[in-house]
Amino acid sequence: MEVLKTSEKILLYEKIAYNIERQINNEVYKTGEKLPSIRTICREYGVSMSTALQAYYELENKSLIESRPQSGYFVSHPVHKLAIAPETSNPTNMVSSDKAEFIISEVYKDFDKHKVTLFSLSVPDDALLPIPKLNKALLQATRTLKGSGTEYEQVQGNPRLRNAIARWSFKVDSNMTGEDLITTAGCMNALSYCLMALTERGDTVALESPVYFGILQLTKSLGLKVLEMPTNATTGIELEALKKAFEAQKVKVCLLVTNFNNPLGSSMPDSHKRELVKMLEHYNIPLIEDDLYGDVYFGHSRPSSCKTYDESGLVLWCGSVSKTLAPGYRVGWVAPGKHKEQIIRLKLFHSVSSTTITQEAIADFLENGRYDNHLRKLRNTLHTNSLRFIHSIVTHFPEGTKISQPEGGFVLWVELDKRIDTFELYKSAIRHKISIAPGRMFTLQHQFDHCLRLSYGLIWTEEVDKALQLLGRLIKEMY
Amino acid sequence: MEVLKTSEKILLYEKIAYNIERQINNEVYKTGEKLPSIRTICREYGVSMSTALQAYYELENKSLIESRPQSGYFVSHPVHKLAIAPETSNPTNMVSSDKAEFIISEVYKDFDKHKVTLFSLSVPDDALLPIPKLNKALLQATRTLKGSGTEYEQVQGNPRLRNAIARWSFKVDSNMTGEDLITTAGCMNALSYCLMALTERGDTVALESPVYFGILQLTKSLGLKVLEMPTNATTGIELEALKKAFEAQKVKVCLLVTNFNNPLGSSMPDSHKRELVKMLEHYNIPLIEDDLYGDVYFGHSRPSSCKTYDESGLVLWCGSVSKTLAPGYRVGWVAPGKHKEQIIRLKLFHSVSSTTITQEAIADFLENGRYDNHLRKLRNTLHTNSLRFIHSIVTHFPEGTKISQPEGGFVLWVELDKRIDTFELYKSAIRHKISIAPGRMFTLQHQFDHCLRLSYGLIWTEEVDKALQLLGRLIKEMY
Numbered sequence: 001m002e003v004l005k006t007s008e009k010i011l012l013y014e015k016i017a018y019n020i021e022r023q024i025n026n027e028v029y030k031t032g033e034k035l036p037s038i039r040t041i042c043r044e045y046g047v048s049m050s051t052a053l054q055a056y057y058e059l060e061n062k063s064l065i066e067s068r069p070q071s072g073y074f075v076s077h078p079v080h081k082l083a084i085a086p087e088t089s090n091p092t093n094m095v096s097s098d099k100a101e102f103i104i105s106e107v108y109k110d111f112d113k114h115k116v117t118l119f120s121l122s123v124p125d126d127a128l129l130p131i132p133k134l135n136k137a138l139l140q141a142t143r144t145l146k147g148s149g150t151e152y153e154q155v156q157g158n159p160r161l162r163n164a165i166a167r168w169s170f171k172v173d174s175n176m177t178g179e180d181l182i183t184t185a186g187c188m189n190a191l192s193y194c195l196m197a198l199t200e201r202g203d204t205v206a207l208e209s210p211v212y213f214g215i216l217q218l219t220k221s222l223g224l225k226v227l228e229m230p231t232n233a234t235t236g237i238e239l240e241a242l243k244k245a246f247e248a249q250k251v252k253v254c255l256l257v258t259n260f261n262n263p264l265g266s267s268m269p270d271s272h273k274r275e276l277v278k279m280l281e282h283y284n285i286p287l288i289e290d291d292l293y294g295d296v297y298f299g300h301s302r303p304s305s306c307k308t309y310d311e312s313g314l315v316l317w318c319g320s321v322s323k324t325l326a327p328g329y330r331v332g333w334v335a336p337g338k339h340k341e342q343i344i345r346l347k348l349f350h351s352v353s354s355t356t357i358t359q360e361a362i363a364d365f366l367e368n369g370r371y372d373n374h375l376r377k378l379r380n381t382l383h384t385n386s387l388r389f390i391h392s393i394v395t396h397f398p399e400g401t402k403i404s405q406p407e408g409g410f411v412l413w414v415e416l417d418k419r420i421d422t423f424e425l426y427k428s429a430i431r432h433k434i435s436i437a438p439g440r441m442f443t444l445q446h447q448f449d450h451c452l453r454l455s456y457g458l459i460w461t462e463e464v465d466k467a468l469q470l471l472g473r474l475i476k477e478m479y
Numbered sequence: 480m481e482v483l484k485t486s487e488k489i490l491l492y493e494k495i496a497y498n499i500e501r502q503i504n505n506e507v508y509k510t511g512e513k514l515p516s517i518r519t520i521c522r523e524y525g526v527s528m529s530t531a532l533q534a535y536y537e538l539e540n541k542s543l544i545e546s547r548p549q550s551g552y553f554v555s556h557p558v559h560k561l562a563i564a565p566e567t568s569n570p571t572n573m574v575s576s577d578k579a580e581f582i583i584s585e586v587y588k589d590f591d592k593h594k595v596t597l598f599s600l601s602v603p604d605d606a607l608l609p610i611p612k613l614n615k616a617l618l619q620a621t622r623t624l625k626g627s628g629t630e631y632e633q634v635q636g637n638p639r640l641r642n643a644i645a646r647w648s649f650k651v652d653s654n655m656t657g658e659d660l661i662t663t664a665g666c667m668n669a670l671s672y673c674l675m676a677l678t679e680r681g682d683t684v685a686l687e688s689p690v691y692f693g694i695l696q697l698t699k700s701l702g703l704k705v706l707e708m709p710t711n712a713t714t715g716i717e718l719e720a721l722k723k724a725f726e727a728q729k730v731k732v733c734l735l736v737t738n739f740n741n742p743l744g745s746s747m748p749d750s751h752k753r754e755l756v757k758m759l760e761h762y763n764i765p766l767i768e769d770d771l772y773g774d775v776y777f778g779h780s781r782p783s784s785c786k787t788y789d790e791s792g793l794v795l796w797c798g799s800v801s802k803t804l805a806p807g808y809r810v811g812w813v814a815p816g817k818h819k820e821q822i823i824r825l826k827l828f829h830s831v832s833s834t835t836i837t838q839e840a841i842a843d844f845l846e847n848g849r850y851d852n853h854l855r856k857l858r859n860t861l862h863t864n865s866l867r868f869i870h871s872i873v874t875h876f877p878e879g880t881k882i883s884q885p886e887g888g889f890v891l892w893v894e895l896d897k898r899i900d901t902f903e904l905y906k907s908a909i910r911h912k913i914s915i916a917p918g919r920m921f922t923l924q925h926q927f928d929h930c931l932r933l934s935y936g937l938i939w940t941e942e943v944d945k946a947l948q949l950l951g952r953l954i955k956e957m958y
């Protein structure tokens with residue numbers, strides 16, 4: 001503590017902040033790690049609560065640490081300053097008959113393989129899920145349901161679950177009730193019904209670019225035309241460009257992932273959401289809002305949705321618990337605004353009803369605060385993971401690599417030098433048992449051939465860090 | 480036993496047969512009831528096994544009783560002789576914009592009502608399902624599955640379940656393996672994927688007439704044209720008529736319920752199935768074979784399917800456990816022949832995967848003989864119910880009423896005098912808390928306005944008998 005000796009006038013809180021900053025720089029506390037609690041600081045330094053708090057405020061102002069609600073303080077490291085964000089996309093919409101589908105099925109095969117580090121799979125690791133509690137909820141469901149869940153349930157979906165989702169979603173739409181919701185077999189299934197209700201073969205759907213490949217494949221299988229729109233890695237779809245497409249009467253429907261977009265990580269600011277809803281109303285164009293990541297925010301509260309600002313019923317708001325609780329339960333939903341009756345009929349015709357028992361189990365889980373508890377932990381882990389990933393990429397990947405900085409969700413979007421073909425990278429990485437998602441999966445064009453998506457929804461271990469390091473080396477070798 | 484005294488020469492077995500016949504006529508043993516076992520007859524009459532057997536053969540020849548494999552002998556009553564079968568349908572295919580959809584949603588509303596006798600719902604009553612054993616299988620599934628079933632499973636479906644279905648279906652296709660099957664969220668979901676894979680908006684699908692309303696609605700929602708084909712209440716679709724439609728190049732695909740058809744109860748004989756498969760090959764037209772009732776046979780063994788005779792992969796064979804184990808589990812499947820890859824992709828795009836846990840539970844249930852045991856009991860109950868229903872209808876409905884005589888399945892098709900409008904009958908019946916399915920639900924035309932479908936998948940009680948009696952009275956009042 002040399003500095004302290006030479007200047008006795010330094011304030012106590014500055015002294016504490018200085019110490020912790022040095023510990024962070026020396027990696028005594030690593031990126032994403034939890035710092036001592038305020039109480040511990042008080043005890044260790046023999047200071048008051050307000051002095052300890054002031055020290056942490058100081059560090060927070062420097063973006064060195066961050067507080068997380070009800071969890072404490074964590075190292076955020078100055079990597080945010082080092083990482084460069086990807087540029088706004090600029091799709092040409094010259095569809096090339098590329099081999100995206102082939103790449104997708106190649107990558108999918110990895111999911112069954114053993115001991116592969118799956119940076120390509122954007123779901124939470126088993127170890128992040130509250131499995132014993134879900135099992136309890138299932139058991140409970142066999143007791144509360146008539147016929148133990150063997151019976152068909154209402155076509156619209158389990159009423160208890162619909163009410164629980166509505167209550168849970170008051171931040172999205174404070175007027176929402178269980179009557180406004182229809183349950184589905186996961187979020188993709190919700191998107192499928194929405195597209196079937198709103199489009200016919202040959203219609204055009206406006207999507208973000210890059211876009212989740214499942215959405216591309218779904219639109220393709222329905223015979224729809226895709227309009228990939230310029231999208232900013234921070235603020236999402238470019239509204240000016242979308243407006244032009246609306247004006248040109250090109251667009252039948254929009255389908256957007258408005259919060260913590262997969263793969264780009266972008267979230268539309270409230271002002272953009274408001275503006276978009278106005279545009280939808282003006283041109284009478286519906287929006288299918290895929291909001292399945294909204295609950296996985298790293299900030300202080302859940303972001304709004306376009307649904308929040310929708311008064312005309314043009315927004316069909318879709319979600320699920322596949323990214324937060326149980327992908328295999330197939331529990332998703334849609335609040336389809338004025339298209340409710342259409343969607344209920346489609347669900348009836350194409351699958352009669354949802355699986356009774358998993359819906360009741362999720363209802364049980366949502367009803368009594370367990371979801372809240374679980375999400376708090378999950379968000380913390382993912383936030384820490386995202387910072388560790390960014391740190392590791394900045395450290396090990398070539399200079400000039402651009403990385404998204406999502407405020408939530410599961411994935412990072414990485415932009416490499418234009419000369420790098422990430423499908424080639426995929427092929428050499430999988431030989432080392434590392435699976436990544438090449439950029440070409442997320443477009444019908446070629447503008448992302450040098451990009452990749454990395455999921456951080458897994459448990460951070462030394463192996464994961466080594467895998468990122470190895471990935472960096474493989475990229476450098478390709479230069 | 481006066482007769483016996485006057486003729487001492489009468490043979491022992493005749494004496495026994497005579498006694499039992501009298502007991503049946505006096506309703507000591509009622510329609511559908513079980514008769515004393517051979518062993519009991521031996522003991523009571525002090526006769527040998529062969530004498531007892533001969534007595535029962537005698538009664539069987541008279542169609543008074545019937546043997547059921549591993550279950551014993553049951554009263555069949557001469558009602559079979561009294562009941563008249565409905566005539567072969569003769570649809571005009573002049574689609575009228577009738578109110579079928581309105582009627583369907585009216586009838587659906589009854590399912591949530593209390594204390595309604597649901598002759599309109601063609602699923603087994605809870606009390607007929609092995610619920611404690613299914614609960615055990617669910618619990619077991621949380622133990623055997625990685626992540627307790629929270630994980631996504633293979634897109635093609637649970638491999639254990641697919642293997643179990645393949646083994647179970649050796650009677651349908653002895654070469655079938657788990658690799659040939661794709662699981663779906665029930666049978667309607669399988670039909671949905673098959674139609675999406677094989678047709679485009681505007682194509683024509685050949686269906687039986689009358690046809691299950693869910694199939695009509697599904698085809699309509701996909702923008703398909705429907706060709707309702709003449710169908711015989713015993714032997715199913717009329718092949719000559721179908722051949723003409725094939726020749727006229729009208730048909731893109733056939734969708735038929737080949738065994739124990741809902742609503743008509745018909746089953747195609749083996750010779751018809753063979754002939755149909757030849758026709759499909761000749762005209763290169765695929766058949767979506769909805770075989771979800773095949774396991775609910777009343778005869779000695781499971782009937783064949785068209786799939787049994789298919790060597791070119793043109794038959795997409797669909798089934799489920801929704802009619803035999805657990806409608807709410809949403810477990811169905813399709814063996815799509817040469818269209819396998821297409822169907823897997825559609826399943827992936829529209830719903831990612833099936834519910835993991837219910838599939839594993841059903842796999843567990845199928846693997847160890849429990850399904851066999853359960854089906855034997857279920858078939859017995861349904862067979863008995865069907866005979867009791869027919870008996871009651873013959874007794875209480877107006878003379879001239881025609882009734883189907885299905886050899887399996889869940890439903891009876893009843894044809895009343897042409898002056899009777901069965902939607903009017905529905906409206907007066909529901910006031911008495913009896914729900915029936917009016918004929919107009921099963922066609923886009925008007926040829927079944929005087930018909931109705933009655934499900935016997937419930938527990939036979941005095942109330943059920945009274946409800947049928949009341950229904951008969953309501954019909955008579957309408958004359």
